[in-house]
Amino acid sequence: MSAIAISSPGRNRNARATTESAWIRRSLISIALAFLTLFLFVPLISVFYEALKKGLDVYVAAATEPEAVSAIKLTLTAAAIAVPLNVIFGLAAAWAIAKFEFRGKSVLTTLIDLPFSVSPVVAGLIYVLMFGLQGWLGPWLAENDIKIIFAVPGIVLATIFVTVPFIARELIPLMQAQGTEEEEAAVILGASGWQTFFRVTLPNVKWGVLYGTILCNARAMGEFGAVSVVSGHIRGSTNTLPLHVEILYNEYNFAAAFAVASLLALLALVTLGLKMLVETRAKQQEENVGEH
Amino acid sequence: MNKFKQHSVLPGFNLALGFTLLYLSLIVLIPLSATFIRASALSWPEFWSIVTTPRVLASYRLTFGASFAAALVNAVFGLLVAWVLVRYRFPGKKLVDALVDLPFALPTAVAGIALTALYAGNGWIGQFFEPLGIKIAFTPIGIFVALTFIGLPFVVRTVQPVLEDIEAELEEAAATLGATRFQTFSRVIFPTVMPALMTGFALAFARAIGEYGSVIFIAGNMPMVSEITPLLIITKLEQYDYAGATALAVVMLVISFIMLLVINLLQWWTRHRSALA
Numbered sequence: 001m002s003a004i005a006i007s008s009p010g011r012n013r014n015a016r017a018t019t020e021s022a023w024i025r026r027s028l029i030s031i032a033l034a035f036l037t038l039f040l041f042v043p044l045i046s047v048f049y050e051a052l053k054k055g056l057d058v059y060v061a062a063a064t065e066p067e068a069v070s071a072i073k074l075t076l077t078a079a080a081i082a083v084p085l086n087v088i089f090g091l092a093a094a095w096a097i098a099k100f101e102f103r104g105k106s107v108l109t110t111l112i113d114l115p116f117s118v119s120p121v122v123a124g125l126i127y128v129l130m131f132g133l134q135g136w137l138g139p140w141l142a143e144n145d146i147k148i149i150f151a152v153p154g155i156v157l158a159t160i161f162v163t164v165p166f167i168a169r170e171l172i173p174l175m176q177a178q179g180t181e182e183e184e185a186a187v188i189l190g191a192s193g194w195q196t197f198f199r200v201t202l203p204n205v206k207w208g209v210l211y212g213t214i215l216c217n218a219r220a221m222g223e224f225g226a227v228s229v230v231s232g233h234i235r236g237s238t239n240t241l242p243l244h245v246e247i248l249y250n251e252y253n254f255a256a257a258f259a260v261a262s263l264l265a266l267l268a269l270v271t272l273g274l275k276m277l278v279e280t281r282a283k284q285q286e287e288n289v290g291e292h
Numbered sequence: 293m294n295k296f297k298q299h300s301v302l303p304g305f306n307l308a309l310g311f312t313l314l315y316l317s318l319i320v321l322i323p324l325s326a327t328f329i330r331a332s333a334l335s336w337p338e339f340w341s342i343v344t345t346p347r348v349l350a351s352y353r354l355t356f357g358a359s360f361a362a363a364l365v366n367a368v369f370g371l372l373v374a375w376v377l378v379r380y381r382f383p384g385k386k387l388v389d390a391l392v393d394l395p396f397a398l399p400t401a402v403a404g405i406a407l408t409a410l411y412a413g414n415g416w417i418g419q420f421f422e423p424l425g426i427k428i429a430f431t432p433i434g435i436f437v438a439l440t441f442i443g444l445p446f447v448v449r450t451v452q453p454v455l456e457d458i459e460a461e462l463e464e465a466a467a468t469l470g471a472t473r474f475q476t477f478s479r480v481i482f483p484t485v486m487p488a489l490m491t492g493f494a495l496a497f498a499r500a501i502g503e504y505g506s507v508i509f510i511a512g513n514m515p516m517v518s519e520i521t522p523l524l525i526i527t528k529l530e531q532y533d534y535a536g537a538t539a540l541a542v543v544m545l546v547i548s549f550i551m552l553l554v555i556n557l558l559q560w561w562t563r564h565r566s567a568l569a
Contacts, residue, residue, distance in 0.1 A: 018460060018463040018464055018467055018476070019379070019473075020473055025380055028372060028375065028376055028380070029376050029380055029382050031372060032369070032372050032373045032375075032376040032377075033376075033382075033388070035369045035372070035373065036373065036388060036391070036392070038417070039437075039440060039441050039444060040391055040392070040394050040395070040441070040444065041391070042410060042416065042417070043403065043406040043407055043410060043441065044391075044394060044398070044406070046406050046409060046410050046416065047402060047406045050406075050409055085315075088311075089311070089312065089315045089316075092307075092308045092309075092311045092312050092315075093308070093312040095304060095308040096305060096308035096309040096312055099300070099302055099305075100297060100298070100300055100302070100305050100309075101297065101298040101300075102296055102297040102298070102305075102309070103296050103297070108312070108313075110552065110556060111316060111320070111321070112316065113552065114320055114324075114548075114552065115320060117498050117502070117548040117549075117551055117552045117555075118324075118502065118544075118545065118548050119501070119502025119503075119504065119522050119544050119548065120502065120503075120504055120505070120522075121502070121504050121522035121523075121525050121526060121541075121544075122327075122502070122522075122525070122541045122544050122545060122548075125327070125525060125529065125537060125538070125541050126323040126324055126326065126327045126541070127323060128529065129323070129326055129327055129330050129534070129538060130322075130323050130326055134532075134534050136326060136330075157319070160319055161319055161320065161323075164316075164319060164320060180300070180302060183302050184301050184302065187301050187302060187303070188301065192303075193302075193303035193304045196302070196303075197304070215396070215397075218396070218397045219396075221399070222397075222398070222399025222400070222401075222402070223399070224399060224400050224401040224504065224505035225400070225503075225504035225505050225522065228504075228505075228526075229526065229529065241399075242399045242400075242401040242402070242505070243401075245399075245401045245402065245405065246401055246509075249405050249509065254409075257405060258405065258406075258409075261399075261401070261402040261405060261406070264398070264399045264401075264402045265398060265402055267397075267399075268394060268397035268398040268399070268402075269397075271397040272390050272391065272393055272394065272397050273390075275390070275393065275397075276386075276390045
């Protein structure tokens with residue numbers, strides 16, 4: 001009966017037997033927050049602190065020097081190719097898996113998740129073994145003067161590999177939950193396949209697509225291991241932002257390394273903000289659908 | 293029902309599945325199988341001697357040991373964080389909830405240099421351990437710290453939805469029947485979240501084994517002491533030892549496949565459990 005004696009304002013009477021005493025609650029919250037502070041918040045703050053420690057001039061100089069600018073450009077290019085391709089892949093895979101019943105479906109779903117469980121270093125290595133000079137297609141590529149490894153195409157390929165599952169795994173459960181009735185109605189009423197897709201399916205999953213795109217983009221711009229293996233670290237030409245951070249850091253140019261790193265940390269914060277916004281919107285849409 | 297596909301009025305199956313398989317083959321399946329075929333050029337004794345040299349064995353011990361320890365810490369604190377976020381109210385809760393995903397969004401290289409700066413002997417956190425004779429950065433403890441950071445969201449995000457779905461009636465029934473709060477937790481709530489907790493643990497562990505970016509800055513990378521297996525692959529590649537790099541990659545890939553299988557089984561168990569509840 002001791003649980004009932006504890007007053008917990010703001011909760012209804014029935015909930016009292018199913019919650020903890022105030023001091024347990026407070027200590028659990030404190031321990032959880034202390035853990036998160038130590039492992040999450042302090043590292044995040046330290047990036048910005050270290051970046052601005054030497055003053056704003058050093059910061060701006062590090063972020064606008066030609067090599068940093070070319071790294072920013074390459075990072076944006078790789079993401080601009082990888083993300084749209086993975087959006088198209090995600091939509092196609094989700095359409096096939098969520099709207100139809102066929103054999104081997106669960107195997108296919110597992111295969112789509114595969115890149116998430118492969119080490120980024122191995123992801124880079126497999127392309128070196130395919131396209132590198134020692135690789136399968138290496139001699140042929142060299143003859144035809146096509147460079148993939150230690151060049152931009154390799155970086156794009158590695159980026160695509162590590163981000164393949166993001167949109168598909170977001171859309172498959174969403175489209176499965178929505179079922180096929182709406183699409184079937186559209187088709188029976190005479191809509192073509194593409195009309196059904198663009199007017200019925202896509203509006204229903206737009207928040208899912210956006211959510212997956214945001215996460216996919218963050219990973220595409222931040223990928224380090226896979227890109228590091230295929231890039232060859234040629235300054236001003238095959239360096240992405242994360243690789244540029246590494247080079248600066250290894251040269252003991254810490255202020256500049258953290259300045260460039262803080263740009264990536266800002267990207268992470270924007271990503272989390274957008275993600276929260278999309279989650280809220282998606283929930284609203286769900287509730288609106290529920291009301292109708 | 294012996295057909296490959298059940299009938300449906302919806303169009304586009306062939307196009308969608310065809311594109312999916314083509315894309316997946318070109319990007320993932322062909323390069324991955326090429327690696328296995330390449331490794332098969334080695335004879336079995338050659339392969340075995342490459343993947344069991346003392347330096348390689350030391351890297352497995354380190355990679356698995358640090359990953360296991362980090363996943364364990366994440367299981368304990370991840371459950372606590374998920375519990376606090378689902379059950380209690382406190383100021384700034386929404387912000388904290390959003391920031392839990394930071395390790396997913398923050399590039400690993402950024403996490404790596406930030407943690408190294410913090411845990412070095414003169415860093416904000418490292419300076420408190422230095423007088424005690426404990427070095428964190430550039431030792432295996434540093435690797436454990438980086439892997440804990442990387443794996444943090446996995447347990448929280450797998451346990452959170454399960455905790456949210458636990459029906460109040462179950463706990464009320466336990467309380468009515470005279471269970472103490474601790475008994476209710478250990479006999480009713482904990483068994484319900486157990487499959488999700490193990491899934492989160494396995495996800496964090498799998499991610500940690502392959503992790504590279506956040507670790508190399510803080511590790512020190514001393515052979516036999518603080519050199520992880522992914523780094524060893526890169527070292528071999530830089531020495532143009534393609535056969536060695538491929539053999540180690542195959543070992544890592546086989547481990548990845550086993551982890552993927554385990555995670556799939558655990559997820560099936562989680563769904564099975566919640567379907568029964």
